[in-house]
Amino acid sequence: FRCAYGACITVQQVGNQVWDCIDGSDEPVVIVEIADSLKEMEKEKDEAKPVGIYCNIPYAKRNLLILNKTGEMVTILSPSSKVLQNDTVHFDCLPKFVLIGVDHLKCVNNDWYRQWPHCERKVQFPCKDSEITCDNGDCIDPAVVCNGVKDCSDEILAKCVNRTCTENEYKCKYGACIPKNKKCDKKKDCADGSDETILLCTADYEEILQGSCDSDELVQCRSQECIFNDDLCNGIIDCSDGSDESVEMCAHIVCPDGSFACAYGACVPYTALCNGEVDCADGSDEYAELCAPIMEEKEKFEALHFDDSYAANVEKFDVIKEKEILVQEILSGQISSTIITVKNIAGTSNIMPDNIGIKPITAIISIDADIRIPNRRCVIPANRVALRAADEDKNVTLKVGSQVDVNTIVTFSCDEDWYLIDGDSMALCMTTGQWSSAVPKCEKRCPPHWNGISTDTICTYENKTTDCQAYSKPDTTAVVTCAEGYKSSSPSQKLSCGIDGEWDKTKLKCQPQCVKQSKDKPMIEEANVSIYRISKDNLNQEQLQYQMACRGTIISPKLVLTSAFCFNTNDLDNSIPANDPILYTILPSSMSIGIFGQYEQLNGRHNISQIIIADVPNIEVQTDTPAIVVLVDYFTIIPKQVMPICLEFPLSCRSQKNNRDNTDRFLEGTAILNSEDCFVVVGSMEFIYMDKYQQWLEMKIMLHNYLL
Template sequence: MKCRDGQMIPKEQRCDGIVNCADGFDETVAACAELRCQSEQFQCEYGGCVDGQAQCNGTIECIDGSDEKVELCGRRILVRPTTEPPTTAVPRCELPKQPLNGSYSVVSETNTTQTDYVLSYTCDPGFKLVGHSTVLCIEGTWPDKMPRCVQTCQLMKHPSIVYECTEEETEKPRQCNVEEIDGTIVKTSCRKPNYYSPVELPYMHCQQGMWSSGPVCTAECGTLPPESTPLVLRGSTAKFGEVPWHVGIYLKNPKSKKHMQICGGSLISNTIVLSAAHCFWNENTQRLEDVTNYAVAVGKLYRKWYHPDDEPFAQKSDISEIVVPKLYRGVELYYKNDIAIVIASRPFEYKLYVVPVCLDFNEEFSNIQLHNGNRGKAAGFGLTTGMRGSESPVLRVINLPYENYESCLNLTSPALSRYITYDDKICAGSLDGEALCRGDSGGGLAFPSSISGQRRFYLRGIASTSPPTNDQTVCNTHALTSFTSVIKFEKFIKAYWYP
């Protein structure tokens, strides 16, 4: 057993009627209150256990004298103490003042020669107890440091931050609690590799119930894992992490409980996906389909909703809302405004293979990236030959060359050029087999740039339309693909996007 002052004694000596701890703790209410004596023993008022013949035998064997109390024995008898009586009376404790912002209650008043009171302390809401919640007065003396109630700060932890706490009097860091006392110092750092800050993060100080600052790191965007390698053209099979912002859009079958991949999308925050409006549009009713019909998945390499090799990386969610521009009318207006904001029901956690793509609405920067021949990265599970039934079982990636508006019109048949509108579309692809197909719609076209030594991909387009072949097969791999221009929908996106 450990005494209050740190002394160790055999557990058999606890509550046996004999003081063995130098501080007397082994024979107190705090140490003995929950003890149950054996049937042949006598239990003292403070909880200790002594010989069953101790009751009213004229010898004090309980440390509090309860085995020889007048109330128990019915008469006053000459008591033979087990030890020589003290020459002076042990002073009794006086109850302390109630603590500020808290209170105590008297758990017991023992009337012993060792312990007068046992107090239990609690604090008001918004305050935390510093010290032991239970306090004993021993031989007329309270502890040097009495419990006190200190104001606290609520630490609402942000997933982008790593928190380490210290108190002002110590340098050793520890894990932070949800509630920290006044004077606590929090060292903050960005949770790598998924978050960063362009400036040094300040320490947080808990002062009078408030934190001095609330730093938040920015999510890394458009970055690839170090092991990723450059892509091969013409739709090579992707590796985990090669397009970490790609999202699979799935149609749910309520009867079979199966999910069928129908479109793609790009993750721009932990809950927001950009995709194409036509993925969710019913041309017959001229309305969006029911949001409960769809689900999204990130971190996937395989097309199937469930694939065992995906499980360590994939994150899945239902959809809470789908928003398209008010003027979107599908084929009626030649797929103008073909963009959708898809809001996941639960936030995704950024991982090595789940990273949002970067967004930048600066027109000058956009013009630097969008010049003829500059290649952007696209991905999807779409058709691999242009024919139905050739959907790729694994994610495929392709680098498509950008073509300006004039080149795009020159390379597109007059019958299909009406789908390429100057005010909200861009073009990419070539006539030699580099194209996107059905199942790739809604996926992103992202272009790389190195800024301050960091290579990032910036989303410039959302796959919208591509013309069929002359024999009306599903996809023409020898034609350009039109993409909805992201920069043209800055206000629409920013109404929902919180990076």
């Protein structure tokens, strides 16, 4: 059948009281005259079931049978089935399971108002109190649950997600714990093999990830395509073979706080857990075993706090009232429409063909006639780029351009980095075939890439200052300048946000101001810092204090260069490694403090996040090596007070190294230019010549430079 505007539908959809054509041209206009007596009509109204008022069946519960009993006929309902108003469903369980909860529920006002039952396995021979019961009824020792070996159904995310591993254990991606020494031992000890992936067991895995891609910002799929780093293990499949969302490529990733780790290792926001929408590529954020307890707790809460007052359920009554108003407007001629409707949908009778006569429409519609209407549908506009739509009651995703039934509440969202505009996030499909509010659009916005300490940024939109740390609307202007203590070839830069969600220029790059070393000035006071090691107080062994261990030299706002000999002792005589950052702190050397208390707050104090000790090169044998200290925060660059030294690569020495270095004039850890114009670090017994560590030093500076 061809609709009036050209679309085609099946013949079976014509005259079925549903608008399958958007303009309703598949539903002929009829008028229904009731031939029965008033008494018979009232009886039919009392026995009739309301049209379009029904209850949805919640998510499928394992082993539970939902039954519709009509006389001697019993039908098993599915989660997509609908139950009409005032109908009752009955419950039973599969063999070997027992029903826990009510055995029937009634659909009242589009809701069940009661907690649904569930099924539990009958155990003929109960497990001991010290044992755990598997889904198949077997009994196992709790010690073997989530240990990497499948004893029954114990090695799954739902059973292991909340397991806490000790410091001597490695946590598999799905949550199981295995001994740490079994990680990367070339034998799969995790049930999913997440302890033996190539990326996890390779120290410099970045090159493996990059593959043959031409940028270090790209990752190569197994299918040879190149995708961006940010698209790796984010829950969305970008590689054609899906390899970017697999244990092999995600096992090495550690998810940050506030996120949920999918069963294969990807990270999604914790709010995505059991929200009715699949966010992990394998659907592990919506596993029934994982979500059932969460949904049951939600149902218990709703049942406990149920309010049957009109005020609490006004939205449900408003839908019914809306139908009544529409009927009255059509019957009284206020609305010019070819749709025939009833005076009150809630009381519509099931009228049989032998009780009615079908005639051409007349100019006057009897106000006493009961008339059946076709149900209209609402259309999600097809021109909505990046728009996502979902019917959360049915837990289904809807396509743009599709139609939805009346009384359906649709939730709208956008693809990542897109934002809803010109509408609400939820809309109801009304009986008029119109949405309760405008269907929103999605807009691409520019990302906030101003993070760092080297620049200052001011953003404006429509002559008003906006937050630069939020995603910016198109036509937003950003003016970037170098922060105090930093410089660039250009004093400022103006960027504009385009409709494609991209800034028209790259961000201004500002470098920290630095001070040069020379033969006349081999040591720079502005760049010198003192590194302190925590130790016991000589007067009170119960108290701890910081005591100066060595010196260091600022080489960037984040890094300090010093000698590894500084980190070879733990004065606390405990098991903490001597190079653990927790034992150390830093102060500017200009403060000239020898000892201070553990909790004493001093201006200019910086804690340490990492200590990087260089490997001894094979070129020659040295008794000492350089080390780099990474700060938790940053040095505030203040010209002529706190500044890094200027490092110019390549580093070289003008003459041969002196085998009898005179280090007495300098404190250990200081970086200087020695008498031969060589850039060196003062070691415990001799100079550490940095030209031999040039590649190591340059790489570490570049690695941390992006943070600026």
